[in-house]
Amino acid sequence: MRAKAIVVGAGIIGSLVAYELRKRGLEVLLLDAGFPGRATDASAGMLAPHPEGLRGELLEAALWSIAAYPALLEELKPFGPVEAGFSGVYVAALSPSEAELWEAHDPLPYPVRGGQGGRRFPGGYVNPKALRQALLRALSAQGVPLLEARVEEIREGWVGWAGGEARGRWTVLALGAWGGRFGLPVRPLKGEALLLQGPPPPGPLFAGGGYILPRGEGVYLGATEREGWAEGVDLFGLRWLADYAHERFPLLEGAWFLGVLWGFRPAGELFVREVAPGVLAAGGHGRNGVLLAPWTARQVLRLLGVEG
Ligand SMILES: Cc1cc2nc3c(=O)[nH]c(=O)nc-3n(C[C@H](O)[C@H](O)[C@H](O)COP(=O)(O)OP(=O)(O)OC[C@H]3O[C@@H](n4cnc5c(N)ncnc54)[C@H](O)[C@@H]3O)c2cc1C
Numbered sequence: 001m002r003a004k005a006i007v008v009g010a011g012i013i014g015s016l017v018a019y020e021l022r023k024r025g026l027e028v029l030l031l032d033a034g035f036p037g038r039a040t041d042a043s044a045g046m047l048a049p050h051p052e053g054l055r056g057e058l059l060e061a062a063l064w065s066i067a068a069y070p071a072l073l074e075e076l077k078p079f080g081p082v083e084a085g086f087s088g089v090y091v092a093a094l095s096p097s098e099a100e101l102w103e104a105h106d107p108l109p110y111p112v113r114g115g116q117g118g119r120r121f122p123g124g125y126v127n128p129k130a131l132r133q134a135l136l137r138a139l140s141a142q143g144v145p146l147l148e149a150r151v152e153e154i155r156e157g158w159v160g161w162a163g164g165e166a167r168g169r170w171t172v173l174a175l176g177a178w179g180g181r182f183g184l185p186v187r188p189l190k191g192e193a194l195l196l197q198g199p200p201p202p203g204p205l206f207a208g209g210g211y212i213l214p215r216g217e218g219v220y221l222g223a224t225e226r227e228g229w230a231e232g233v234d235l236f237g238l239r240w241l242a243d244y245a246h247e248r249f250p251l252l253e254g255a256w257f258l259g260v261l262w263g264f265r266p267a268g269e270l271f272v273r274e275v276a277p278g279v280l281a282a283g284g285h286g287r288n289g290v291l292l293a294p295w296t297a298r299q300v301l302r303l304l305g306v307e308g
Helices: 012-023 056-079 096-102 128-141 176-182 235-248 286-304
Strands: 002-008 028-032 089-092 118-121 124-126 146-148 151-155 158-161 164-173 187-197 205-207 210-215 218-222 256-267 271-276 279-283
Touching: 002 012, 012 028, 012 128, 012 279, 012 286, 028 164, 056 124, 056 128, 056 286, 128 146, 176 187, 176 256, 176 279, 187 235, 210 235, 218 235, 235 256, 256 286, 271 286, 279 286
Parallel strands: 002 028, 002 164, 028 146, 089 205, 164 279
Antiparallel strands: 089 118, 151 158, 158 164, 187 218, 187 256, 205 210, 210 218, 271 279
8 A cells, every 4th residue: 555644543633634634635544443442532622721721832732723623613514513612611710719810700601519700711612523533534535544454563654564554655643642652752541521411511611620511412521530551431430520520510410321431641741743754743632632633733734844
C-alpha cells in the first residue's frame, strides 16, 4: 500500500488530521488498532478552556479551536448528526474562596447543592464519538476507509503490522494513551463517566471535582481520574460518580442510570512535532483533546507544509 500520508490512530486527533489532509487533496491511509479504551469514545467533549485552567498559548489554541468548530460541524452535516452547543460553560463556586477565585457573581444556571454563585465562560460541547463517526464517514466517502491494523513498526516512509505494511511520504502518529509504546511521553489516565436520564444543564457545568453536561435526552456526568491501564469500570469508580451526582445535583437524585463510559486519557505534556525523519506525532492532550483537536490538526498541516 502507498499513500502520501499514513495516519496511525483514529481517535479524534487522527481522524481529524486525516480528514483535513484528505480535504486538501492528499492520498491518505488511516489505520487503527481498535484498542479498548479509546478516549474519544468515552469523552465528555466539553470545550471548556477556562474551567480547565488553560493559560497562555494553550488558552489561545483552545479559543482558536472553539471558533473553528461551527464550520467543521457544518461541513460534516451530511455525514451524520453531531450533538453540540456553544452557549457557554459554567463554573459553580462551592465556597467563598472559590467564589472569589472564579469571580462567580452570576446566578447558577442549574441547581447545585452548596453552590455560592456561578460564572459563565465562552465555550460549549460536542459529542466526540458522534464527531469521530461523522469524520470516518466523510473520509470513507472520499475513498479513505478506516483500516484495522495494529502498527508495530515505524521507519522513515514505512509502517508495518502483522500481515501488512504501507509506504508513505509522511507518517503521523496519533496514538492517544498508547504513544508510550513508541517512546512518546504519554501515560494512561483512565476516566469513567455516567450517562443519566434527568434534566440537563444548559451547557457544561463544573462543580467541585466533577461536572455535568447535556448528552442526548439526558446528562453526562464525569469523571474519575485513575492512573494506569486497568480496563473497564470498577465499583470504586461507580461509587465516586454516584455519590458525586447525589451529593451535588438535587435534580439528579433518583435519576435513571443509562450507562457508563470509560477511556484512557493521553496524559502528559501536549506535543505536535516531528519525532523522526518523516514521522510526526501529536499527543499528550490529557483532558482537552477534543477541545484542542482542530488546532492540533492545523499544526500538523503546517508542519507538513500543506496549510490552507
Ligand atoms: C471520561 C473522559 C472525559 C473526557 N472529557 C473531555 C472533555 O470534556 N473535553 C476534551 O477536550 N477532552 C476530554 N477528554 C479527553 C479526550 O477525550 C482525549 O484527550 C482525546 O480523545 C484524545 O484523542 P486521541 O485521538 O489522542 O486518543 P484516542 O481517542 O484514545 O485514540 C487513539 C487511537 O489510537 C489507536 N492506536 C493506538 N496505538 C495504535 C497502534 N499501534 N496501531 C494502530 N492504532 C493505534 C487506538 O486504537 C485509538 O483508537 C476526556 C477523556 C475521558 C476518558
